[in-house]
Amino acid sequence: MTLLLKNGRLVDPSQDIDGPLDILIRNGKVARIARNIPSPAGKNRKADSGATVLDMKGLVVVPGLIDMHVHLREPGFEYKETIATGCEAAVAGGFTAVACMANTDPVNDNRSVTEFILRKAAACGKARVYPVASITRNLEGKILSEFWDLKEAGAAAFSDDGRPVTNGTVMRRALEYAHSLDMPVLSHSEDPTLSAGGVMNESLVSTELGLRGIPAAAEETMIARDILLAEYTRASVHICHVTTAGSVRLIREAKARGVTVTAETAPHYFTLTDEALKDYDTNLKVNPPLRSTADMEAVREALRDGTIDAVASDHAPHALTDKAVEFDLAAFGMVGLETSLGLTLKLVHKGILSLPELVVRMSVRPAQILRVPGGTLKPGSDADITVLDLNRFWTVDSGSFRSRSRNTPFQDMPMKGRAVMTIVGGQVVYRELENAP
Amino acid sequence: MILQKKDILGIKDLPVEEIAIILDTAESFVEVSSREIKKVPTLRGKTIINLFYEASTRTRTSFEIAGKRLSADTINISASTSSVVKGETLIDTAKNLEAMNPDVIVIRHSASGAPHMLARMVRQSVINAGDGSNEHPTQALLDLMTIRAKKGTITGLKVAIVGDIAHSRVARSNIYGLQKMGAQVTVAGPATMMPRDIEGMGVEVRTSLEEAVSGVDVIMMLRIQLERQQQNFFPSLREYAQHYCLSRRHLDLAGPDVLVMHPGPINRGVEIAPEIADGPSSVILEQVTNGVAVRMALLYLLTGGKQ
Numbered sequence: 001m002t003l004l005l006k007n008g009r010l011v012d013p014s015q016d017i018d019g020p021l022d023i024l025i026r027n028g029k030v031a032r033i034a035r036n037i038p039s040p041a042g043k044n045r046k047a048d049s050g051a052t053v054l055d056m057k058g059l060v061v062v063p064g065l066i067d068m069h070v071h072l073r074e075p076g077f078e079y080k081e082t083i084a085t086g087c088e089a090a091v092a093g094g095f096t097a098v099a100c101m102a103n104t105d106p107v108n109d110n111r112s113v114t115e116f117i118l119r120k121a122a123a124c125g126k127a128r129v130y131p132v133a134s135i136t137r138n139l140e141g142k143i144l145s146e147f148w149d150l151k152e153a154g155a156a157a158f159s160d161d162g163r164p165v166t167n168g169t170v171m172r173r174a175l176e177y178a179h180s181l182d183m184p185v186l187s188h189s190e191d192p193t194l195s196a197g198g199v200m201n202e203s204l205v206s207t208e209l210g211l212r213g214i215p216a217a218a219e220e221t222m223i224a225r226d227i228l229l230a231e232y233t234r235a236s237v238h239i240c241h242v243t244t245a246g247s248v249r250l251i252r253e254a255k256a257r258g259v260t261v262t263a264e265t266a267p268h269y270f271t272l273t274d275e276a277l278k279d280y281d282t283n284l285k286v287n288p289p290l291r292s293t294a295d296m297e298a299v300r301e302a303l304r305d306g307t308i309d310a311v312a313s314d315h316a317p318h319a320l321t322d323k324a325v326e327f328d329l330a331a332f333g334m335v336g337l338e339t340s341l342g343l344t345l346k347l348v349h350k351g352i353l354s355l356p357e358l359v360v361r362m363s364v365r366p367a368q369i370l371r372v373p374g375g376t377l378k379p380g381s382d383a384d385i386t387v388l389d390l391n392r393f394w395t396v397d398s399g400s401f402r403s404r405s406r407n408t409p410f411q412d413m414p415m416k417g418r419a420v421m422t423i424v425g426g427q428v429v430y431r432e433l434e435n436a437p
Numbered sequence: 438m439i440l441q442k443k444d445i446l447g448i449k450d451l452p453v454e455e456i457a458i459i460l461d462t463a464e465s466f467v468e469v470s471s472r473e474i475k476k477v478p479t480l481r482g483k484t485i486i487n488l489f490y491e492a493s494t495r496t497r498t499s500f501e502i503a504g505k506r507l508s509a510d511t512i513n514i515s516a517s518t519s520s521v522v523k524g525e526t527l528i529d530t531a532k533n534l535e536a537m538n539p540d541v542i543v544i545r546h547s548a549s550g551a552p553h554m555l556a557r558m559v560r561q562s563v564i565n566a567g568d569g570s571n572e573h574p575t576q577a578l579l580d581l582m583t584i585r586a587k588k589g590t591i592t593g594l595k596v597a598i599v600g601d602i603a604h605s606r607v608a609r610s611n612i613y614g615l616q617k618m619g620a621q622v623t624v625a626g627p628a629t630m631m632p633r634d635i636e637g638m639g640v641e642v643r644t645s646l647e648e649a650v651s652g653v654d655v656i657m658m659l660r661i662q663l664e665r666q667q668q669n670f671f672p673s674l675r676e677y678a679q680h681y682c683l684s685r686r687h688l689d690l691a692g693p694d695v696l697v698m699h700p701g702p703i704n705r706g707v708e709i710a711p712e713i714a715d716g717p718s719s720v721i722l723e724q725v726t727n728g729v730a731v732r733m734a735l736l737y738l739l740t741g742g743k744q
Contacts, residue, residue, distance in 0.1 A: 011575075024514040192703045202633045203633055203634055204633065204634035204635075204637035204638070206632070206633065207603075207632035207633055207634055207635055207637070207638065207640065208449070208609070209549055209550070209571060210549040210568070210569050210570035210571030210572065210606060210609060211549050211550070211569070211570070211571075212570075213633055215633075279551030279553065280549070280553050280554065321526075324526070324528055325526055325527065325528075326527060326546065326548035326550065326554065327545075327548060327549065327550045327551075327554075328549070328569065329548065
């Protein structure tokens with residue numbers, strides 16, 4: 001199949017491109033980028049018979065967005081999400097690929113689960129799915145999973161996300177072993193002895209609400225450890241869901257020292273603060289928790305200056321039964337695949353990020369960190385493409401989510417800008433454009 | 438005068454005028470409890486459900502007596518005998534109770550915010566009888582009533598609240614209530630029991646009991662849960678008592694006619710020396726008496742008082 005996207009603004013930071021360029025897609029790959037590529041009705045008519053030409057006037061064409069941190073819940077928690085519904089949500093949110101965490105049931109700590117996830121994703125045929133295998137067997141923090149076998153089965157990274165690896169030696173071995181396989185380790189950095197029993201950020205707000213707090217230090221002490229271990233082993237470490245000013249400072253200083261540390265944050269951490277919890281809305285209960293205004297500002301600044309490499313949604317679907325309970329009893333997490341881009345575009349509208357910088361945070365860097373294809377529209381690369389309408393006004397309506405779960409605190413929030421078409425491997429897997437194939 | 442709110446969930450959201458209405462109404466109900474026949478027909482035909490997810494003797498009994506003295510039908514449900522043990526959620530319980538058409542639901546729950554959730558779910562008035570570490574509004578109201586009765590006013594008083602501030606819903610409700618009524622509040626206790634950024638609530642913070650009680654008009658001692666020692670909030674009960682047990686020498690530092698208060702139950706010799714708990718400065722039992730009157734006032738204002 002051949003697809004020609006004409007008259008769009010093409011933004012591809014991997015090639016330092018931001019301008020009016022056409023893009024020709026053939027056999028699932030980017031075939032050519034140039035001004036005014038002749039339509040298949042022209043001289044290449046015969047060769048391109050059956051091709052589709054789409055007018056991208058007023059739209060922005062970018063390398064497919066990659067969400068490097070989602071929970072697809074299958075196997076084990078299909079009532080919250082399945083790989084199929086998660087992939088539907090991903091492409092509707094503009095993502096051509098997602099990395100799904102290992103805290104399923106059974107845990108993705110062996111080849112059979114990794115292969116199951118890949119098989120399900122292939123059957124769905126929407127977003128690419130990169131299974132993240134667990135660092136330790138059954139997420140118990142004791143014995144390393146079989147990294148080599150898992151890599152061969154198709155795992156893209158290792159993480160015990162949802163739980164920290166508390167044993168320093170286990171984390172050290174994980175970093176060393178994964179490094180030898182050129183595989184990333186994604187760290188859920190949390191000292192559980194400091195966060196134990198906590199349900200929100202420890203602050204004046206938690207004091208006023210009488211809710212048990214999780215101190216910033218619970219995150220920061222573990223990030224400090226992970227940075228020191230990465231420095232000592234000369235391996236690399238990726239810090240998941242960074243939320244505090246102190247964490248940002250640690251990462252910034254480490255990067256300046258030359259430590260190979262990368263980091264991500266999630267849209268809710270640069271959009272909301274713990275002040276939002278005053279009505280005990282369980283949709284705002286996330287781990288790590290929503291932090292203070294100063295923390296939120298630090299996270300925004302870190303995204304701007306690149307200290308935080310990536311935006312990942314930490315899409316954590318939960319059924320109503322997990323959330324419509326007392327705050328202390330509610331599950332941690334919110335869905336994010338279908339609001340992530342809209343919330344990050346708010347940073348663009350506010351002038352905190354440029355559009356190319358957004359593409360770096362949501363596509364280029366995630367691909368680099370995960371060592372997966374994507375993040376570029378260089379000719380010859382997979383045609384994973386997201387088309388954005390930056391001027392489309394819309395309102396968050398959880399009732400229309402493709403995700404199986406609805407746990408969002410952003411219901412009814414007005415947004416400006418969204419993905420109107422998502423292309424994976426040259427196939428249009430999501431579209432809001434008329435006449436799109 | 439009537440209350441504007443459907444529910445009494447906390448002092449934080451209660452306007453000063455409404456606090457005054459509640460206290461005035463409560464004072465008028467004190468007399469009922471001193472009669473030979475302690476019953477008035479005010480809430481005849483009304484139904485009050487006491488939904489207690491957390492063990493409580495005095496608060497539950499106080500609400501029950503308050504309802505009965507106003508001739509309401511009061512029903513007590515405790516978590517150990519309710520469908521909670523069968524796995525029913527709070528929302529399902531709420532919907533079932535609502536379907537039985539009570540007039541007021543009184544709830545105590547170990548989770549902060551649970552009464553707020555209940556109040557959103559049911560059309561009946563909800564009274565918070567204590568939620569987690571958040572608020573215990575009826576306790577604060579009865580404390581305010583007791584102070585006002587003894588001192589004539591609350592405005593301008595200096596009050597020290599001492600003990601486990603971090604885990605105390607009584608402390609939070611009293612901080613809000615006392616400040617709204619014009620008192621200055623100092624909180625004191627071990628640093629491990631001071632919640633984060635508590636200064637942001639407008640209180641002075643002390644770790645020395647001596648400093649905290651110097652010159653104050655009211656000392657509110659809080660209950661120490663003995664299991665906190667296992668959680669390392671303090672090294673030993675002995676050490677805690679040595680530094681935070683209210684004794685004669687502390688009263689000498691306080692202002693003249695200082696009031697000593699405690700929400701109970703007391704750990705004698707840990708929070709308060711026995712002779713102080715039973716001494717002339719203590720108003721601990723008057724607090725209990727006023728508790729019934731405050732709860733009568735709330736039940737009246739939220740139901741009959743509206744009509």
